[in-house]
Amino acid sequence: MVVNLRPESRNLSAAGGLPLLEVRNVTFGYGLQPIFFDVCLKLAAGEMVGLLGPNGSGKTTLLRLLSGVLRPTQGKIWLQGRELGRWRRRELARVVAVVPQELHIPFDFTVEQLVALGRLPFVGLLGSYGPQDHARIEEAMRVTGVMTLAERPFNELSGGERQRVLVAMALAQQPRLLLLDEPTAHLDIRYQIEVLELVQRLNREHGLTVLAAMHDLNLAARYFPRLVLFQRGIVADGTPAAVLEPRLLSRVYGIAVQVGIVRGTAHFSVVPPGSREAQETEEEMETQEPPPRVFVMAGGGSGERVMRALADWHIPFLAGVLNIGDSDHTLALRLASRVLTEQPYAPLSQAALEELRAALATVETLIICPMYVGPGNVALLREALSVARQGRQVLLLAPETVEAEPSGAMPTPGSSCGSLPAPALLERTGIAARDYTGGEATRLVEQLLQSGARVISRLTEVLALSAA
Amino acid sequence: MKIESRTTAESPAPATTTATPIADAKAMYVRRHLTPLIFTGLVLLLPATLLAAVSNGSTAIPFTTVLQILLNGSHLFHFRQGWDPALTIIIWDLRLPEALGAALVGAGLAVAGVLFQGMLRNPLADPFLMGTSSGAALGAVIAFILPLDTTYGLFFSLTPLLAFSGALLTVLLVYAIARVGGRTPVVTLLLAGVVMNALLVAVQTLILTLSPQAQFNLQALFNWLSGGISVNSWWPVVIVGSLIMAGIGGALVLGQVLDAFALGEEGAAHLGLRVEWYKFLLIMLGSLLTAAAVSISGLIGFVGLVTPHMLRLLIGPRHRPLIAASALGGASFLTLADLLARTVIAPAVLPVGVFTALIGAPFFLYLLRQSKKEYRWS
Numbered sequence: 104m105v106v107n108l109r110p111e112s113r114n115l116s117a118a119g120g121l122p123l124l125e126v127r128n129v130t131f132g133y134g135l136q137p138i139f140f141d142v143c144l145k146l147a148a149g150e151m152v153g154l155l156g157p158n159g160s161g162k163t164t165l166l167r168l169l170s171g172v173l174r175p176t177q178g179k180i181w182l183q184g185r186e187l188g189r190w191r192r193r194e195l196a197r198v199v200a201v202v203p204q205e206l207h208i209p210f211d212f213t214v215e216q217l218v219a220l221g222r223l224p225f226v227g228l229l230g231s232y233g234p235q236d237h238a239r240i241e242e243a244m245r246v247t248g249v250m251t252l253a254e255r256p257f258n259e260l261s262g263g264e265r266q267r268v269l270v271a272m273a274l275a276q277q278p279r280l281l282l283l284d285e286p287t288a289h290l291d292i293r294y295q296i297e298v299l300e301l302v303q304r305l306n307r308e309h310g311l312t313v314l315a316a317m318h319d320l321n322l323a324a325r326y327f328p329r330l331v332l333f334q335r336g337i338v339a340d341g342t343p344a345a346v347l348e349p350r351l352l353s354r355v356y357g358i359a360v361q362v363g364i365v366r367g368t369a370h371f372s373v374v375p376p377g378s379r380e381a382q383e384t385e386e387e388m389e390t391q392e393p394p395p396r397v398f399v400m401a402g403g404g405s406g407e408r409v410m411r412a413l414a415d416w417h418i419p420f421l422a423g424v425l426n427i428g429d430s431d432h433t434l435a436l437r438l439a440s441r442v443l444t445e446q447p448y449a450p451l452s453q454a455a456l457e458e459l460r461a462a463l464a465t466v467e468t469l470i471i472c473p474m475y476v477g478p479g480n481v482a483l484l485r486e487a488l489s490v491a492r493q494g495r496q497v498l499l500l501a502p503e504t505v506e507a508e509p510s511g512a513m514p515t516p517g518s519s520c521g522s523l524p525a526p527a528l529l530e531r532t533g534i535a536a537r538d539y540t541g542g543e544a545t546r547l548v549e550q551l552l553q554s555g556a557r558v559i560s561r562l563t564e565v566l567a568l569s570a571a
Numbered sequence: 572m573k574i575e576s577r578t579t580a581e582s583p584a585p586a587t588t589t590a591t592p593i594a595d596a597k598a599m600y601v602r603r604h605l606t607p608l609i610f611t612g613l614v615l616l617l618p619a620t621l622l623a624a625v626s627n628g629s630t631a632i633p634f635t636t637v638l639q640i641l642l643n644g645s646h647l648f649h650f651r652q653g654w655d656p657a658l659t660i661i662i663w664d665l666r667l668p669e670a671l672g673a674a675l676v677g678a679g680l681a682v683a684g685v686l687f688q689g690m691l692r693n694p695l696a697d698p699f700l701m702g703t704s705s706g707a708a709l710g711a712v713i714a715f716i717l718p719l720d721t722t723y724g725l726f727f728s729l730t731p732l733l734a735f736s737g738a739l740l741t742v743l744l745v746y747a748i749a750r751v752g753g754r755t756p757v758v759t760l761l762l763a764g765v766v767m768n769a770l771l772v773a774v775q776t777l778i779l780t781l782s783p784q785a786q787f788n789l790q791a792l793f794n795w796l797s798g799g800i801s802v803n804s805w806w807p808v809v810i811v812g813s814l815i816m817a818g819i820g821g822a823l824v825l826g827q828v829l830d831a832f833a834l835g836e837e838g839a840a841h842l843g844l845r846v847e848w849y850k851f852l853l854i855m856l857g858s859l860l861t862a863a864a865v866s867i868s869g870l871i872g873f874v875g876l877v878t879p880h881m882l883r884l885l886i887g888p889r890h891r892p893l894i895a896a897s898a899l900g901g902a903s904f905l906t907l908a909d910l911l912a913r914t915v916i917a918p919a920v921l922p923v924g925v926f927t928a929l930i931g932a933p934f935f936l937y938l939l940r941q942s943k944k945e946y947r948w949s
Contacts, residue, residue: 172840196843208833209692210888220830224843228827276842 121184123148123280123312124169129178130428131161131168137447138164139335140428141178148279151306151313153327155320155346157356160334162316163204166282169314170201182280196224200273202283206265208257214268215253218244221275243274246309247301263294270301281305283315287322295319299326320347320373335447336433343371354436395419395440397569398466400483401431402474409470409500412562414438418569420470421462424455424483450479459483463490468569471556473502475537476544484547488554497556498565499548502533531558606886613899617674620906624670625662627910629918632658641667664804672802672811672867673909673923674902677874679815679864681901682822684875685894686857689829690850691757694883695935698861698875701764701854702741705771707865708796710737712775715792716784730795731807731866738862741767746854755850757836798871798924800909807867814863819898821856825849826891833888871924873931874901874908881934904930 124146132138139161146152156162167173168180171187180187182198190198200221208217221243222236232240244250247267252260257268266286273281283302287295303326305311317323323330323343330346332339334355339346353359358375365372397413397420399406406422407430413420423443425432435442443462445455463469469490476484491497529535529549538544552558559565626637632654639650640662683698691700710733717729745767749759779792795801802808828849831839836846861875878901879893886892908926915921 167837170841172837192840192845193843196841199841201838201841203838206834206838209694210833210883212830212833212888216830216887216889220834220842223827223831226827229824 122146122181123150123183124314125181126169127179127181129168129175129180131164131173131176132447137176137428139333140447141430142337144331144337144340146280146312146314148312149306149310150329151303151327152315152329152331153323154314154316154331154333155323156316156333160355162333163284165333166201166284166314166316169280170199170282171195193224193227196276198278199280199282200276200278202266202269202273202281202286204284204286204288205262206257206269211256211258213253214249214255214257214260214271215240215244217257217268218249218271218275221272224276239277240275243271246274246305247271261294262290263297266290266294266298267301270298270305274305278311280312280314283313285316285318288318295322302326320352321370324371324373334436335427338433338436347371347373350440351437354439354442394465395421396465396467397421397470398423398463398468399435399439399470399472400474400487401425401435401472402429402480404430405472405474405500406431407434409472409562409565410434410438412566413569416566416570418566420569421466423462424451424459424480451482456482456486459486466495468496468498470498470500470565470569471551472500473533473537475539476534477539481540481544481547484544484551487556488547488550491551491554491556494555496568497551497554498568499532499551499556499558500565501531501558501560528552528558531560606892609885610892610896610899613896613903616903617899617906620903620910621670621674624673624906624910625666627914628661628666629913630661632662637662668802668805668808669800669909670906672808673800673906675808675812675815676800676864676868676871677878677901677903677905677908678898679811679818679860679901680871680875680905681878681897682819682894683857683860683864684901685879685890685897686822686825686829686853686860687875688879689832689890690853690857691761692833692835694880695876697872698857699870699872700761701858702745702767702771703738703858703861703865704870705768705775706741707734707738707862708870709741709771709775709778710734711795711869712778712792713737715788715795716778716782730801731811734869735862735866738865739858741771742854742858742862746851754847760854794922795869797922798869798927799912799920799922800868802867811863811867815860818856818860818863819894822860822894823891825853825856826889826894828853829890830888868923871905871927873927873935874905877931877934878904 122145124144126142126144129142130137130140142165154162154165164173168175169187171190171192174188182190182195187195219232219236219240222232222240226232226236241250244253247270249264249267249271252264252268257265260268270281270286281302286298286302290298299322302313302315306313315327317327324347328342330339330341330343331337332346332351332355338355339348339351347362349360349362352362352373361374362371363374364370397418399410399413399420399422401407401410401422402425410420410422410431411434419440420438421441421443422431422435422439423441424445425435425442426445426447426449428447432442432444441462443455443458445451451459463486469487471484471487474480487497529545529552532548532552534545534548557568559568622634622637625641626632626634636654636658639648640654640659642648643650643652643659644663680698684696687696687698687700688694711730714728714730714733745760745763746755748767749755749763751759779789828839828844831842831844832846832849832853834842836850839849840846864871879897882896882900883893886896905923905927908930909923911926912921912923
């Protein structure tokens with residue numbers, strides 16, 4: 104069930120030496136509203152990577168950070184072993200070139216004049232174009248097949264031709280890294296293929312490293328050996344087979360899809376449900392799952408182990424309410440059947456609270472991870488209390504939970520801590536150290552224990568109780 | 572909405588790629604081979620208009636006489652003086668400075684127009700967009716109401732000085748207002764310019780209403796505001812001339828920057844430009860040119876708007892040739908307009924602004940009617 108997110112090809116290329124580009128723990132936001140958190144990404148030289156994600160997921164913003172137009176709020180980006188902020192603009196323009204989604208030019212520049220602009224980082228402002236520059240311009244136009252258009256005004260070209268000219272302009276910069284922002288967004292199918300074939304050829308024959316934000320999952324699967332799924336952070340990173348996982352996609356894009364190989368093709372296809380092609384797909388990966396009966400409350404990484412364990416044991420679960428950007432949120436998107444979500448850093452809103460109540464009403468087991476409790480999320484414990492009082496199973500994970508034994512069959516429920524006296528139990532939850540509400544959280548946990556909640560310190564036990 | 576209209580417009584692309592381009596390529600070919608010809612024409616046109624401007628006026632002087640007087644002035648030629656000696660003074664001390672002044676103003680405004688149009692990525696931008704005009708006008712109004720003889724009395728009259736400072740200070744203020752967090756978005760810049768314009772016009776009206784001195788000088792002020800080359804000695808021509816020449820030189824250096832700006836600010840940044848710094852340089856350079864021109868000419872509209880546009884149609888959008896051509900074209904255009912202003916109902920002198928507007932406004936309207944998709948703010 105848990106996909107292999109570290110494909111061999113990537114490890115091999117990364118092991119070859121310094122990555123061309125490395126994004127380390129980058130957080131970015133405009134003003135106070137963060138757009139994404141803690142992004143880590145490595146690109147080895149020669150890779151061709153597709154960046155996927157729904158509208159507003161921050162793909163374009165990530166590309167703008169990589170091209171140096173924006174600076175990260177936190178974290179650093181390294182290009183060829185040097186931090187991006189320490190590159191001079193002109194030097195950077197000789198290594199990284201950007202192909203925008205589309206370009207509006209107010210004046211009638213010809214194709215050749217535009218492609219020639221790609222030489223500016225080399226020519227300088229006072230300098231003039233030498234024979235080498237002209238050779239580069241010509242080569243860029245030849246490779247992209249726009250030679251015959253050289254004298255034509257850019258504004259009068261078709262969409263596909265314009266895109267090829269933009270690629271030619273980027274090539275004239277002799278970059279090592281080519282960033283493309285949805286290069287096929289406004290093109291019809293013929294030009295989409297044409298542009299992507301071109302990019303693929305540049306990658307294979309000229310060794311250009313490519314990172315492209317992609318809208319179309321099917322085209323991405325066909326042309327990019329490595330895909331990165333982005334939703335305000337990297338949700339998955341790997342081969343198309345690993346990333347185009349139906350449950351993952353449906354959670355990130357918010358629509359159920361089927362993934363498979365359509366007869367007669369060699370690539371993965373992503374198909375929305377209800378269409379005829381969906382019935383024709385082989386190797387159907389989506390399996391009907393029972394509705395989840397476990398709910399996980401976590402935060403700040405406290406839920407990582409239990410969520411992974413649940414997924415390993417094929418126990419479907421819900422998770423929430425988690426803030427966007429929380430590492431548990433990113434993980435839950437990957438593993439949980441459904442994730443209740445709140446805005447970054449925001450306290451629990453009324454809407455989220457009602458959603459939470461509705462979700463809790465459908466489950467039988469509630470797992471509370473050893474998370475920090477503050478004024479923003481203490482409402483979770485109040486809801487947990489009402490679940491406990493209804494006589495349903497509430498499990499409080501002790502902070503020093505022991506890993507589940509990987510071998511063997513489904514473990515049997517233990518009863519290690521049922522007999523401890525109440526104050527000792529409270530101490531075992533370790534809530535006092537995580538209570539940032541001035542005692543309210545501790546009182547709530549105490550009441551939870553009185554209402555029948557159990558303190559569990561072994562993951563195996565959690566799994567057994569959840570599966571029961 | 573936008574996407575839909577684009578795709579429908581481009582869906583017959585495969586068909587059109589073979590149909591229209593031949594005509595296009597032909598036009599491009601013609602344009603490319605026409606460019607040297609157009610430059611030659613512009614280079615010849617300027618001395619011709621200057622000569623015409625010097626020989627015509629309240630009294631017409633024959634071309635040959637004008638040429639002989641001018642050549643004698645160089646002390647290399649010694650034509651025998653068969654003309655009224657007063658003509659030498661009229662030509663050297665009155666008409667030539669005025670004609671050169673007009674040429675300089677025209678060149679300065681046209682190049683400023685190229686700079687603003689290129690930086691703002693809009694072919695319909697003009698040099699007065701950033702509040703230069705109202706700043707200069709306020710400076711001039713202040714000069715007119717001062718209790719001194721500011722127009723003729725001093726060694727260097729105060730009006731141009733105050734108009735120049737007014738224009739530059741206004742642009743600096745507009746730029747400072749529009750700058751937020753290390754960035755100066757174009758839209759903010761334009762809005763700040765508009766608001767500053769309104770504010771300064773209000774102040775100007777207030778001064779005019781309250782000051783008794785203003786009533787006295789109203790006619791002179793009106794003439795200044797409607798534009799007219801007012802040069803009565805060589806000094807202003809030399810000073811303004813060196814400022815404008817330096818400005819045009821700077822603009823030629825920044826030509827490639829403007830080409831990159833056509834891709835948008837982000838596109839320019841991707842080509843390695845420090846966008847904010849060059850934006851500041853371009854604004855200051857354009858404003859310097861405008862302020863220098865306005866200081867001896869008053870408010871002359873349409874030269875800075877129409878000249879670059881017309882030449883862009885003729886020689887293409889690359890900015891270095893465009894700046895050179897606009898300087899030549901603008902100079903000829905304004906010299907000619909000034910000549911018309913002086914001769915149409917001679918001996919009375921019409922404001923030059925009337926003629927530039929009479930030629931420029933219809934052309935501007937024609938461009939608007941064409942309303943191609945590129946004429947929009949982006």
